[in-house]
Amino acid sequence: MSQSTLNGQLFIDEVNVAEPVSGYLLIESDKTLHIDGIEGELYLEMRGRLSSQLKEVASFEIAGATTVLAGEPLKIPFTFVFPMNQMPVYEGENVSFTYRCEAAIKINENDIEKLEKSFIGKVKMWLNKYGAIKVSEHISLGELTGAYQIVPKKQQLRIDSTFMMFFLGSILVFLITLCIIQKFDELILIVAVVLFNVALFLLKKIVVASIGAVSVELLKDGTGFICKIYRTKGFVLSNQSAYYDIVEKVIDRRGTSDTTNTAILFTSNSKKLTELGKNAILKFDYPEKKGWYSMKQGDVSIHWRMNLEGKLSIFPISYHCLFEVKRVED
Amino acid sequence: MIKKYSYNPFAGILEEEIDEAICPRFDLDEMVNRINSGESLAIEFLGRKGRGKSTHLMWLQQYLDQYPIFSLNGNTSFQGILEHESRIIFVDSIHHLNIVERVALFRAKKTVIYTTHFNRKLECLLAKKKRFCIRFKGINAVILTDILNKRLTLAATKIVDTEAVFTTKEVQALIRKFGDDYRAIINHLYQEFQCPNPR
Secondary structure (H helix, E strand, C coil): CCCCCEEEEEEEEEEECCCEEEECCCCEEECCCCEEEEEEEEEEEEEECCCCEEEEEEEEECCCEEECCCCCCEEEEEEEEEECCCCCEEECCCCCEEEEEEEEEECCCCCCHEECCCECECCCEEEECCEEEEEECCCCCCCCCCCCECCCEECCCCCCCCCHHHHHHHHHHHHHHHHHHCCCCHEEEEEEHHHHHHHHHHHHHHHHHHHHHEEEEEEEEEEEEEEEECCCCCCCCEEEEEEECHHHHHHCCCCCCEEEEEEEEECCCEEEECCCCCCCEEEEEEEEECCCEEEECCCCEEEEEEEEEECCCCCEEEEEEEEEEEEEEE | CCCEECCCCCCCHHHHHHHHHCCCCCCCCHHHHHHHHHCCCCEEEEECCCCCHHHHHHHHHHCCCCCCCCCCCCCCCHHHHCCCCEEEHHHHHHHHHHHHHHHHHHCCCCCCEEECCCCEEEHHHHHHHHEEECCCCCCEEEHHHHHHHHHHHHECCCCCCHHHHCCCHHHHHHHHHCCCHHHHHHHHHHHHHHCCCCC
Protein backbone atom coordinates (compact mmCIF):
# COMPACT_ATOMS: atom_id res chain seq x y z
CA MET A 1 0.00 0.00 0.00
CA SER A 2 1.44 3.42 -0.95
CA GLN A 3 2.01 5.94 1.80
CA SER A 4 -0.04 9.10 2.07
CA THR A 5 1.33 12.62 2.02
CA LEU A 6 0.18 15.54 4.13
CA ASN A 7 0.89 19.02 2.93
CA GLY A 8 0.33 22.08 5.03
CA GLN A 9 0.84 25.81 4.90
CA LEU A 10 0.32 28.58 7.41
CA PHE A 11 -1.02 32.00 6.48
CA ILE A 12 -0.80 34.74 9.10
CA ASP A 13 -1.72 38.42 8.93
CA GLU A 14 0.77 41.03 10.09
CA VAL A 15 1.15 40.83 13.84
CA ASN A 16 0.72 43.77 16.19
CA VAL A 17 1.56 43.39 19.84
CA ALA A 18 -1.34 42.71 22.23
CA GLU A 19 -3.90 42.70 19.42
CA PRO A 20 -5.75 39.61 18.13
CA VAL A 21 -4.07 38.21 15.03
CA SER A 22 -5.88 36.14 12.41
CA GLY A 23 -4.49 33.34 10.36
CA TYR A 24 -5.34 29.99 8.92
CA LEU A 25 -3.78 26.61 8.39
CA LEU A 26 -4.34 24.91 5.07
CA ILE A 27 -3.80 21.14 5.03
CA GLU A 28 -4.35 18.56 2.38
CA SER A 29 -3.77 14.84 2.11
CA ASP A 30 -4.20 12.28 -0.65
CA LYS A 31 -5.63 9.83 1.88
CA THR A 32 -8.03 10.37 4.73
CA LEU A 33 -6.12 11.12 7.94
CA HIS A 34 -7.37 11.50 11.50
CA ILE A 35 -5.91 14.28 13.59
CA ASP A 36 -6.07 14.30 17.39
CA GLY A 37 -5.46 18.03 17.67
CA ILE A 38 -3.46 20.98 16.37
CA GLU A 39 -1.45 23.24 18.68
CA GLY A 40 -0.09 26.62 17.69
CA GLU A 41 3.21 27.88 19.10
CA LEU A 42 4.99 31.19 18.79
CA TYR A 43 8.76 31.21 18.99
CA LEU A 44 11.49 33.77 19.23
CA GLU A 45 14.08 32.55 16.75
CA MET A 46 17.72 33.49 17.31
CA ARG A 47 20.00 32.90 14.35
CA GLY A 48 23.53 34.00 13.69
CA ARG A 49 27.08 33.09 14.55
CA LEU A 50 25.95 30.75 17.27
CA SER A 51 23.87 27.62 17.72
CA SER A 52 20.53 28.91 16.57
CA GLN A 53 17.78 28.62 19.14
CA LEU A 54 14.03 28.75 19.49
CA LYS A 55 12.41 30.13 22.63
CA GLU A 56 8.68 29.58 23.07
CA VAL A 57 6.85 32.83 23.84
CA ALA A 58 3.21 31.68 23.57
CA SER A 59 1.04 28.72 22.68
CA PHE A 60 -2.61 28.43 21.66
CA GLU A 61 -5.04 25.87 20.30
CA ILE A 62 -5.68 25.87 16.57
CA ALA A 63 -8.11 22.93 16.46
CA GLY A 64 -9.29 19.88 18.36
CA ALA A 65 -9.81 16.42 16.87
CA THR A 66 -10.56 16.64 13.16
CA THR A 67 -10.32 14.64 9.96
CA VAL A 68 -8.63 15.55 6.68
CA LEU A 69 -10.56 13.91 3.89
CA ALA A 70 -8.64 12.53 0.93
CA GLY A 71 -8.10 15.16 -1.73
CA GLU A 72 -10.12 17.85 0.07
CA PRO A 73 -8.16 20.84 1.34
CA LEU A 74 -9.04 21.70 4.92
CA LYS A 75 -8.84 25.34 5.93
CA ILE A 76 -8.67 25.91 9.69
CA PRO A 77 -8.89 29.54 10.80
CA PHE A 78 -7.43 30.59 14.15
CA THR A 79 -6.60 33.66 16.19
CA PHE A 80 -3.96 34.39 18.80
CA VAL A 81 -2.57 37.34 20.71
CA PHE A 82 1.11 38.18 20.49
CA PRO A 83 2.20 38.75 24.11
CA MET A 84 3.58 42.07 25.34
CA ASN A 85 7.11 42.73 26.58
CA GLN A 86 8.86 40.58 23.99
CA MET A 87 12.20 41.22 22.34
CA PRO A 88 11.96 43.48 19.29
CA VAL A 89 12.82 42.03 15.91
CA TYR A 90 16.52 42.67 15.47
CA GLU A 91 18.99 42.34 12.61
CA GLY A 92 22.51 42.68 13.97
CA GLU A 93 25.99 41.99 12.72
CA ASN A 94 26.33 38.55 14.26
CA VAL A 95 22.79 37.62 15.23
CA SER A 96 19.18 38.23 14.30
CA PHE A 97 15.93 37.83 16.21
CA THR A 98 12.73 37.00 14.37
CA TYR A 99 9.48 35.34 15.34
CA ARG A 100 7.90 32.29 13.86
CA CYS A 101 4.64 30.47 14.27
CA GLU A 102 4.42 26.71 14.25
CA ALA A 103 1.42 24.44 13.96
CA ALA A 104 1.99 21.03 15.51
CA ILE A 105 -0.45 18.61 13.86
CA LYS A 106 -0.87 15.58 16.10
CA ILE A 107 -1.66 12.65 13.84
CA ASN A 108 -3.75 9.83 15.29
CA GLU A 109 -1.46 6.93 16.16
CA ASN A 110 -3.37 4.55 13.87
CA ASP A 111 -2.56 6.79 10.90
CA ILE A 112 1.10 7.63 11.59
CA GLU A 113 2.39 4.60 9.72
CA LYS A 114 0.44 5.68 6.66
CA LEU A 115 2.26 8.95 6.50
CA GLU A 116 5.24 10.00 4.46
CA LYS A 117 6.90 13.27 5.33
CA SER A 118 6.83 15.76 2.51
CA PHE A 119 7.92 19.20 1.57
CA ILE A 120 6.10 21.68 -0.55
CA GLY A 121 7.44 24.98 -1.78
CA LYS A 122 8.71 27.15 1.00
CA VAL A 123 6.95 25.21 3.74
CA LYS A 124 9.11 23.05 5.93
CA MET A 125 7.40 20.15 7.65
CA TRP A 126 8.82 17.74 10.15
CA LEU A 127 7.39 14.57 11.62
CA ASN A 128 8.78 14.70 15.12
CA LYS A 129 9.27 11.82 17.51
CA TYR A 130 5.95 12.52 19.26
CA GLY A 131 4.02 11.83 16.06
CA ALA A 132 3.28 15.49 15.37
CA ILE A 133 3.88 17.15 12.05
CA LYS A 134 5.14 20.69 12.35
CA VAL A 135 4.40 23.39 9.84
CA SER A 136 6.19 26.65 10.40
CA GLU A 137 6.19 30.14 9.01
CA HIS A 138 8.05 33.31 9.94
CA ILE A 139 5.67 36.05 10.96
CA SER A 140 5.73 39.65 9.95
CA LEU A 141 5.82 41.65 13.13
CA GLY A 142 4.63 45.23 13.31
CA GLU A 143 6.59 47.95 15.07
CA LEU A 144 7.93 46.65 18.37
CA THR A 145 10.34 49.49 18.84
CA GLY A 146 9.87 52.29 21.33
CA ALA A 147 11.91 55.18 22.66
CA TYR A 148 15.24 54.74 24.42
CA GLN A 149 15.43 55.54 28.11
CA ILE A 150 18.55 55.37 30.22
CA VAL A 151 18.49 53.70 33.63
CA PRO A 152 20.05 56.35 35.94
CA LYS A 153 23.28 55.21 37.51
CA LYS A 154 26.41 56.49 39.23
CA GLN A 155 29.59 54.48 39.05
CA GLN A 156 33.35 54.56 38.80
CA LEU A 157 34.95 54.02 35.40
CA ARG A 158 37.39 51.14 34.96
CA ILE A 159 40.73 51.58 33.27
CA ASP A 160 41.42 49.38 30.22
CA SER A 161 44.61 47.41 29.78
CA THR A 162 46.14 49.43 26.99
CA PHE A 163 48.99 49.02 24.64
CA MET A 164 51.17 51.07 27.00
CA MET A 165 50.71 48.57 29.78
CA PHE A 166 51.35 45.66 27.48
CA PHE A 167 54.46 47.32 26.09
CA LEU A 168 55.95 48.33 29.43
CA GLY A 169 55.01 45.03 31.01
CA SER A 170 56.76 43.14 28.22
CA ILE A 171 59.95 45.17 28.59
CA LEU A 172 59.89 44.72 32.34
CA VAL A 173 59.45 40.98 32.10
CA PHE A 174 62.14 40.70 29.46
CA LEU A 175 64.67 42.63 31.57
CA ILE A 176 63.91 40.81 34.79
CA THR A 177 64.04 37.45 33.07
CA LEU A 178 67.40 38.25 31.53
CA CYS A 179 68.80 39.34 34.87
CA ILE A 180 67.59 36.37 36.88
CA ILE A 181 68.17 33.51 34.51
CA GLN A 182 71.18 33.19 32.28
CA LYS A 183 70.27 30.10 30.31
CA PHE A 184 67.04 29.27 28.47
CA ASP A 185 64.93 26.44 29.78
CA GLU A 186 61.25 25.79 30.51
CA LEU A 187 61.55 27.73 33.73
CA ILE A 188 62.10 30.93 31.76
CA LEU A 189 58.72 30.57 30.14
CA ILE A 190 56.91 29.95 33.45
CA VAL A 191 58.73 32.81 35.19
CA ALA A 192 58.06 35.14 32.25
CA VAL A 193 54.32 34.42 32.28
CA VAL A 194 54.06 34.92 36.04
CA LEU A 195 56.17 38.07 36.00
CA PHE A 196 54.27 39.49 33.07
CA ASN A 197 50.98 39.19 34.94
CA VAL A 198 52.43 40.59 38.15
CA ALA A 199 54.04 43.48 36.26
CA LEU A 200 50.83 44.23 34.42
CA PHE A 201 48.82 44.21 37.63
CA LEU A 202 51.28 46.48 39.43
CA LEU A 203 51.58 48.83 36.48
CA LYS A 204 47.82 49.16 36.29
CA LYS A 205 47.68 50.02 40.00
CA ILE A 206 50.48 52.57 39.61
CA VAL A 207 48.84 54.22 36.61
CA VAL A 208 45.45 54.38 38.34
CA ALA A 209 47.04 55.85 41.49
CA SER A 210 49.04 58.43 39.56
CA ILE A 211 46.26 59.56 37.25
CA GLY A 212 43.45 59.59 39.80
CA ALA A 213 39.92 58.20 39.67
CA VAL A 214 37.00 59.14 37.49
CA SER A 215 33.32 58.34 37.90
CA VAL A 216 30.17 59.15 35.98
CA GLU A 217 26.56 59.83 36.83
CA LEU A 218 24.07 59.13 34.07
CA LEU A 219 20.68 60.83 34.12
CA LYS A 220 17.57 60.96 31.92
CA ASP A 221 17.20 64.05 29.75
CA GLY A 222 14.42 64.10 27.15
CA THR A 223 15.64 62.80 23.80
CA GLY A 224 19.02 61.95 25.23
CA PHE A 225 20.83 61.63 28.52
CA ILE A 226 23.17 63.62 30.73
CA CYS A 227 26.57 62.32 31.67
CA LYS A 228 28.17 64.03 34.67
CA ILE A 229 31.86 63.24 34.95
CA TYR A 230 33.56 63.50 38.33
CA ARG A 231 37.35 63.44 38.41
CA THR A 232 39.52 63.40 41.50
CA LYS A 233 41.77 66.39 42.14
CA GLY A 234 44.85 66.26 39.95
CA PHE A 235 43.35 63.95 37.35
CA VAL A 236 46.23 64.30 34.95
CA LEU A 237 45.16 62.91 31.59
CA SER A 238 45.52 65.30 28.68
CA ASN A 239 43.22 65.57 25.65
CA GLN A 240 40.30 64.01 27.48
CA SER A 241 37.21 63.15 25.52
CA ALA A 242 34.11 61.07 26.18
CA TYR A 243 31.72 59.17 23.96
CA TYR A 244 29.43 56.18 24.20
CA ASP A 245 29.06 53.18 21.97
CA ILE A 246 26.67 50.26 21.61
CA VAL A 247 28.22 46.84 21.44
CA GLU A 248 26.75 43.57 20.25
CA LYS A 249 28.37 40.50 21.78
CA VAL A 250 27.69 36.94 20.66
CA ILE A 251 29.37 33.90 22.17
CA ASP A 252 29.60 31.11 19.64
CA ARG A 253 29.63 27.79 21.50
CA ARG A 254 29.39 25.64 18.41
CA GLY A 255 31.95 22.91 18.22
CA THR A 256 34.74 22.09 20.59
CA SER A 257 35.86 25.63 21.49
CA ASP A 258 34.08 28.93 22.13
CA THR A 259 34.55 32.13 20.15
CA THR A 260 33.27 35.59 21.07
CA ASN A 261 32.16 37.86 18.23
CA THR A 262 31.70 41.54 18.99
CA ALA A 263 30.53 44.36 16.78
CA ILE A 264 30.16 48.07 17.43
CA LEU A 265 26.63 48.97 16.35
CA PHE A 266 26.89 52.68 17.02
CA THR A 267 29.43 55.23 18.20
CA SER A 268 28.32 58.66 19.41
CA ASN A 269 30.11 61.93 18.74
CA SER A 270 33.16 62.33 20.90
CA LYS A 271 32.99 65.31 23.28
CA LYS A 272 36.14 67.10 24.47
CA LEU A 273 36.56 67.58 28.20
CA THR A 274 39.79 69.53 28.54
CA GLU A 275 38.27 72.95 29.12
CA LEU A 276 35.37 71.88 31.22
CA GLY A 277 37.03 71.91 34.61
CA LYS A 278 36.96 69.29 37.32
CA ASN A 279 33.39 68.10 36.94
CA ALA A 280 32.02 68.01 33.42
CA ILE A 281 28.42 67.80 32.30
CA LEU A 282 27.86 66.37 28.84
CA LYS A 283 24.66 65.86 26.91
CA PHE A 284 24.35 62.92 24.52
CA ASP A 285 21.56 62.16 22.09
CA TYR A 286 20.26 58.66 21.51
CA PRO A 287 20.82 57.12 18.07
CA GLU A 288 18.12 57.77 15.49
CA LYS A 289 17.84 54.09 14.70
CA LYS A 290 15.66 52.15 17.17
CA GLY A 291 16.03 48.62 18.42
CA TRP A 292 19.43 48.65 20.14
CA TYR A 293 18.11 48.36 23.69
CA SER A 294 20.26 46.80 26.38
CA MET A 295 19.52 43.12 26.54
CA LYS A 296 20.90 39.71 27.37
CA GLN A 297 19.39 36.61 25.88
CA GLY A 298 21.46 33.49 26.42
CA ASP A 299 24.80 34.01 24.70
CA VAL A 300 23.70 37.22 23.01
CA SER A 301 23.92 40.64 24.58
CA ILE A 302 23.72 44.27 23.57
CA HIS A 303 25.32 46.67 25.98
CA TRP A 304 25.88 50.41 26.07
CA ARG A 305 29.31 51.57 27.12
CA MET A 306 30.52 55.02 28.24
CA ASN A 307 34.15 55.65 27.32
CA LEU A 308 36.62 58.28 28.47
CA GLU A 309 39.92 58.60 26.64
CA GLY A 310 43.00 60.69 27.15
CA LYS A 311 46.76 60.63 27.10
CA LEU A 312 49.36 60.14 29.78
CA SER A 313 52.44 61.67 28.16
CA ILE A 314 52.35 59.99 24.72
CA PHE A 315 50.48 56.88 25.86
CA PRO A 316 46.74 56.52 25.22
CA ILE A 317 44.66 55.60 28.27
CA SER A 318 40.99 54.70 28.22
CA TYR A 319 38.31 54.10 30.81
CA HIS A 320 34.86 52.65 30.42
CA CYS A 321 31.71 51.55 32.21
CA LEU A 322 28.58 49.74 31.05
CA PHE A 323 25.12 51.20 31.49
CA GLU A 324 21.58 50.15 30.69
CA VAL A 325 19.17 51.68 28.21
CA LYS A 326 15.69 50.20 28.09
CA ARG A 327 12.75 50.44 25.72
CA VAL A 328 9.77 52.56 26.71
CA GLU A 329 6.59 53.31 24.81
CA ASP A 330 6.80 56.49 22.69
CA MET B 1 11.38 42.77 -3.61
CA ILE B 2 10.60 39.25 -2.38
CA LYS B 3 13.18 38.06 0.13
CA LYS B 4 14.98 34.97 -1.09
CA TYR B 5 15.82 33.70 2.38
CA SER B 6 13.95 33.69 5.71
CA TYR B 7 17.28 34.18 7.48
CA ASN B 8 20.97 34.23 6.70
CA PRO B 9 21.58 30.72 5.25
CA PHE B 10 24.98 30.57 6.91
CA ALA B 11 23.76 31.27 10.42
CA GLY B 12 23.98 28.39 12.89
CA ILE B 13 21.29 25.81 12.31
CA LEU B 14 18.68 24.54 14.73
CA GLU B 15 19.13 21.04 16.14
CA GLU B 16 16.03 19.88 14.24
CA GLU B 17 17.62 21.02 10.96
CA ILE B 18 20.90 19.10 11.30
CA ASP B 19 19.50 16.07 9.50
CA GLU B 20 18.73 18.14 6.44
CA ALA B 21 21.92 20.19 6.49
CA ILE B 22 24.52 17.50 7.02
CA CYS B 23 26.66 15.64 4.48
CA PRO B 24 27.57 12.57 6.53
CA ARG B 25 31.17 11.49 6.93
CA PHE B 26 30.16 7.92 7.80
CA ASP B 27 27.42 5.44 7.13
CA LEU B 28 24.69 6.07 9.67
CA ASP B 29 23.23 2.53 9.77
CA GLU B 30 26.68 1.01 10.16
CA MET B 31 27.49 3.36 13.03
CA VAL B 32 24.16 2.79 14.79
CA ASN B 33 24.67 -0.97 14.51
CA ARG B 34 28.19 -0.65 15.86
CA ILE B 35 26.97 1.28 18.91
CA ASN B 36 24.08 -1.09 19.53
CA SER B 37 26.22 -4.18 18.98
CA GLY B 38 26.96 -4.60 22.68
CA GLU B 39 30.70 -4.22 22.14
CA SER B 40 32.56 -1.98 24.60
CA LEU B 41 33.93 0.93 22.56
CA ALA B 42 35.43 4.40 22.53
CA ILE B 43 34.23 6.01 19.31
CA GLU B 44 36.34 9.02 18.56
CA PHE B 45 35.45 11.93 16.26
CA LEU B 46 38.92 13.35 15.76
CA GLY B 47 39.84 16.62 14.09
CA ARG B 48 40.71 20.26 14.43
CA LYS B 49 38.05 22.81 15.33
CA GLY B 50 35.53 23.76 12.67
CA ARG B 51 35.59 20.43 10.86
CA GLY B 52 32.07 19.26 11.78
CA LYS B 53 32.77 16.87 14.66
CA SER B 54 30.15 18.28 17.04
CA THR B 55 27.51 18.54 14.32
CA HIS B 56 28.03 14.88 13.44
CA LEU B 57 27.92 13.93 17.11
CA MET B 58 24.58 15.72 17.63
CA TRP B 59 23.21 14.26 14.42
CA LEU B 60 24.14 10.71 15.40
CA GLN B 61 22.65 11.18 18.87
CA GLN B 62 19.35 12.28 17.33
CA TYR B 63 19.06 8.77 15.88
CA LEU B 64 20.02 7.24 19.24
CA ASP B 65 18.18 9.61 21.52
CA GLN B 66 17.72 6.96 24.19
CA TYR B 67 21.35 7.75 25.07
CA PRO B 68 22.25 11.16 26.54
CA ILE B 69 24.59 13.74 25.10
CA PHE B 70 26.77 15.92 27.34
CA SER B 71 28.40 19.11 26.17
CA LEU B 72 31.44 19.92 28.26
CA ASN B 73 31.46 23.53 27.00
CA GLY B 74 28.65 24.28 29.41
CA ASN B 75 28.05 23.60 33.09
CA THR B 76 27.97 19.81 32.92
CA SER B 77 29.92 18.27 35.77
CA PHE B 78 32.09 15.21 35.38
CA GLN B 79 30.40 13.62 38.38
CA GLY B 80 27.00 14.16 36.76
CA ILE B 81 28.13 12.30 33.63
CA LEU B 82 29.70 9.49 35.60
CA GLU B 83 26.61 8.99 37.73
CA HIS B 84 24.18 9.03 34.82
CA GLU B 85 22.50 5.66 34.53
CA SER B 86 23.12 5.24 30.78
CA ARG B 87 25.97 2.90 29.85
CA ILE B 88 26.25 4.48 26.43
CA ILE B 89 26.87 8.22 26.27
CA PHE B 90 27.82 10.97 23.84
CA VAL B 91 30.33 13.59 25.00
CA ASP B 92 31.13 16.77 23.10
CA SER B 93 34.57 18.30 23.79
CA ILE B 94 36.05 15.55 25.92
CA HIS B 95 39.28 17.57 26.18
CA HIS B 96 37.61 19.58 28.95
CA LEU B 97 38.09 16.54 31.18
CA ASN B 98 41.55 15.74 32.49
CA ILE B 99 43.26 12.46 31.62
CA VAL B 100 42.32 10.80 34.91
CA GLU B 101 38.67 11.71 34.39
CA ARG B 102 38.73 10.48 30.80
CA VAL B 103 40.14 7.12 31.85
CA ALA B 104 37.57 6.85 34.64
CA LEU B 105 34.81 7.65 32.17
CA PHE B 106 35.99 5.04 29.68
CA ARG B 107 36.12 2.48 32.48
CA ALA B 108 32.68 3.36 33.85
CA LYS B 109 30.76 3.41 30.57
CA LYS B 110 30.34 0.67 28.01
CA THR B 111 30.50 2.95 25.00
CA VAL B 112 31.55 6.58 24.82
CA ILE B 113 31.15 8.49 21.56
CA TYR B 114 33.08 11.74 21.80
CA THR B 115 34.69 14.65 19.95
CA THR B 116 38.32 15.51 20.47
CA HIS B 117 41.14 17.54 18.96
CA PHE B 118 43.76 14.92 19.86
CA ASN B 119 43.53 11.16 19.73
CA ARG B 120 42.84 9.39 23.04
CA LYS B 121 44.90 6.26 22.41
CA LEU B 122 46.59 6.48 25.80
CA GLU B 123 43.35 6.75 27.75
CA CYS B 124 41.87 3.85 25.78
CA LEU B 125 44.96 1.79 26.50
CA LEU B 126 44.75 2.54 30.23
CA ALA B 127 41.03 1.81 30.32
CA LYS B 128 41.45 -1.28 28.11
CA LYS B 129 38.90 0.11 25.72
CA LYS B 130 38.77 -0.69 22.02
CA ARG B 131 39.06 2.56 20.06
CA PHE B 132 37.31 3.31 16.78
CA CYS B 133 38.35 6.59 15.19
CA ILE B 134 36.71 8.73 12.54
CA ARG B 135 38.95 11.49 11.26
CA PHE B 136 37.47 14.83 10.29
CA LYS B 137 40.07 16.00 7.87
CA GLY B 138 40.10 17.08 4.26
CA ILE B 139 37.57 18.64 1.96
CA ASN B 140 36.57 18.49 -1.66
CA ALA B 141 34.58 20.77 -3.90
CA VAL B 142 31.70 18.32 -4.40
CA ILE B 143 31.03 17.88 -0.68
CA LEU B 144 31.44 21.58 0.06
CA THR B 145 29.07 22.51 -2.75
CA ASP B 146 26.55 20.03 -1.38
CA ILE B 147 26.86 21.52 2.13
CA LEU B 148 26.44 25.07 0.87
CA ASN B 149 23.47 24.17 -1.31
CA LYS B 150 21.71 22.44 1.57
CA ARG B 151 22.10 25.58 3.67
CA LEU B 152 20.62 27.71 0.90
CA THR B 153 17.68 25.37 0.45
CA LEU B 154 16.93 25.28 4.18
CA ALA B 155 16.77 29.04 4.45
CA ALA B 156 15.06 29.71 1.14
CA THR B 157 11.57 31.19 1.07
CA LYS B 158 11.06 29.77 -2.41
CA ILE B 159 12.85 27.25 -4.58
CA VAL B 160 16.37 28.53 -5.26
CA ASP B 161 18.55 27.53 -8.16
CA THR B 162 21.46 26.70 -5.90
CA GLU B 163 23.75 25.88 -8.80
CA ALA B 164 23.55 29.50 -9.86
CA VAL B 165 24.60 30.73 -6.40
CA PHE B 166 27.96 29.00 -6.02
CA THR B 167 29.95 28.12 -9.10
CA THR B 168 32.62 25.42 -8.98
CA LYS B 169 35.24 28.13 -9.38
CA GLU B 170 33.95 30.00 -6.32
CA VAL B 171 33.82 26.84 -4.23
CA GLN B 172 37.39 26.01 -5.19
CA ALA B 173 38.44 29.55 -4.26
CA LEU B 174 36.88 29.06 -0.82
CA ILE B 175 38.82 25.84 -0.35
CA ARG B 176 42.06 27.52 -1.41
CA LYS B 177 41.47 30.30 1.11
CA PHE B 178 40.18 28.35 4.12
CA GLY B 179 41.33 24.78 3.51
CA ASP B 180 39.13 22.20 5.27
CA ASP B 181 37.94 24.62 7.95
CA TYR B 182 34.20 24.41 7.28
CA ARG B 183 33.39 26.77 10.15
CA ALA B 184 35.65 29.47 8.69
CA ILE B 185 33.98 29.05 5.30
CA ILE B 186 30.49 29.23 6.80
CA ASN B 187 31.44 32.29 8.87
CA HIS B 188 32.92 33.98 5.82
CA LEU B 189 29.72 33.36 3.85
CA TYR B 190 27.60 34.53 6.80
CA GLN B 191 29.33 37.88 6.54
CA GLU B 192 28.78 37.96 2.78
CA PHE B 193 25.09 37.13 3.10
CA GLN B 194 24.55 39.83 5.75
CA CYS B 195 24.47 42.43 2.99
CA PRO B 196 20.98 43.73 2.04
CA ASN B 197 21.01 42.02 -1.36
CA PRO B 198 22.69 38.64 -1.07
CA ARG B 199 23.15 36.38 -4.09
